[in-house]
Structure formats: C-alpha cells, structure tokens
Amino acid sequence: MFAIIRDIGAITRETEIKTNAEFRRLGLANNAFIYVIRTYEKPGMFLGELADSVQIDRTTAFRTVQKLVNNGYLRLENDAKDKRLRRVFVAQKGEAVYPELHAFEQHTSDTLVSRLTNDEKDELKRLLAKLVY
Amino acid sequence: MFAIIRDIGAITRETEIKTNAEFRRLGLANNAFIYVIRTYEKPGMFLGELADSVQIDRTTAFRTVQKLVNNGYLRLENDAKDKRLRRVFVAQKGEAVYPELHAFEQHTSDTLVSRLTNDEKDELKRLLAKLVY
DNA sequence: ACTATTTAATTGCAAATACAATAACTATCC
C-alpha cells in the first residue's frame, strides 16, 4: 500500500514546482500563494491557526506572512480580547490577485484528474477527504 | 475539484514532517531517507535520473546525495560508457538501514489509510496511479 | 570532421527553512 503515499508525495512535489514557477513573477513563490488563498477564503485566522491550516512550520509561516505583509498582499490586526493573537487578512493586492491564484489552482487540479471519469473524480475526492479528517 | 489537490498537499506536508522527525537521529532528515529507499530499490540510477524519480530539484538532489555519500549511506560509480554519468548505489549503511526505512514508510501508509475498507484502499491506489502515469 | 544542440554534473549565491530558545500573555488549578 505504500504506493499510495509515494504517489501522493510525487504529485505534491511536481505541483509545487509548477505553481512556484508560475507565481514567482508575483513574488508568491515558495508556497506563498497558498497563504493568500487561504486567508482570502477564511479571513481573520491568527498566525498559528493559518500555519496549521496549511500544514507548514509555524516559524516559516510567520516569516512568509511578514513578507506578504511587506509586499502588500496581507495585513495583520491585533486581537482585541487576546493580546497574544495577530489575525491575518488580505490587503488590496491580495484581494486583487485571488481570482488568478484560484483559477490556476483550479486549472492545475483539473489537469491532474483529467484522465479520470467524473465518477472517479468524485470517488477520489471522497476517499482523500476520508484520509484527511 | 481543487479539494483533491489541497488534500494531497496537506497529506504530503504532514507526512514529511513526521518522517523527517523520525529519521533525524540517523542523519536522514530533509527527505534524505527517500534517496536511500529509491536507490536500494533501483540501484545504478545516475544522479539526474534519481532526482527525477523523486521529483526533487536536481541541484538539491545532487547535494543531498553528496552528503549521503559522506555519511556512508550511498556510493557513486562513474559510468564506463558515458563519462558524464555518475551512478548511485547504496553503501553498507544504506543497505543496513533500508528495512527500517521501509517499515516506517509502510506503517505511515497503513496509518494514513486505516479508515478505509480494503476495497477503498485498492480503489484509491488505482486512482492515484492513474494520475501519476 | 566540424559545428550546433542537447544533456549531465557541478558551483555560486541569495533566500528560505526549521529547530531551539525566549518573551508576552492567558488559562487553570489549588
């Protein structure tokens, strides 16, 4: 059964190479585009929550978010109740670029599963969801 | 359908974190263990071939292999016909450690799919194989 | 045979990465 884990790893690494190449021109290589997508879709996560949601080391995520704030893609807000928390939102540039990021993700995903029938796509989706949750 | 690509990425990142933590004590973090496994299973690949087989940047792969050669896990041999090629083989330490690496990969994979029925496991394996090839 | 193109390995270097440690704050327990 280890073929499953190898195939999954292979797909991820190949996808990341393509996506990073695509978004380097926007300063969103090194998986930075993921942060913009996730933040757009779920605004107001605090830093550690965002890091966990993308399964990336918290210190790495922290520095990536810093860079994205400096670049104008994201912005941070202190939580009113809990002074430890800094919540993440998209800034103007992040808002503007989201459609393009999402379209590319969609396209990449469609290409990946293009040799499957619709039933197979649904089944794969269902099975993967079962692994994750 | 982009849930598929997200779930796949999430599984990979989580798996890599666990596996790197497990094998750090052996000096096989940063995905180095993958090279030992693949080389053991297909000895004599040249450097670029090995890099492609694990979907990792060739320069990164090159440096990782260098380190593994220094650590006694792998060894290199010049190709007799084509003077550009350096073929990779496991050395003593690589040979010795392979069973443990493979057992861990097996265990990780089994844990990952433990909530699936046997039929579902087979189906997932089949669908993923269809994506990769 | 000779030039041009391709492919492999390698190095240079700036940036990214992640473990470890610390500081600030919150929640819990007695």
Place this chain on the structure above:
DNA sequence: GGATAGTTATTGTATTTGCAATTAAATAGT
C-alpha cells in the same frame, strides 16, 4: 489571587534550498 502550565508570537542561527550560470561530454546535423 498567586503559582503553574500552556499558548502565541517572535528571534537567533545554522543548515538547506533552488535558480542561474558554468563546465564537460555526448549526440545530431550538415
């Protein structure tokens, strides 16, 4: 309400990473 434990953000630092460029060798084309 004060000590203790747990959580979050942050920094220090050494290592890793990967794009770009270089060298060397093989292959293709004429």
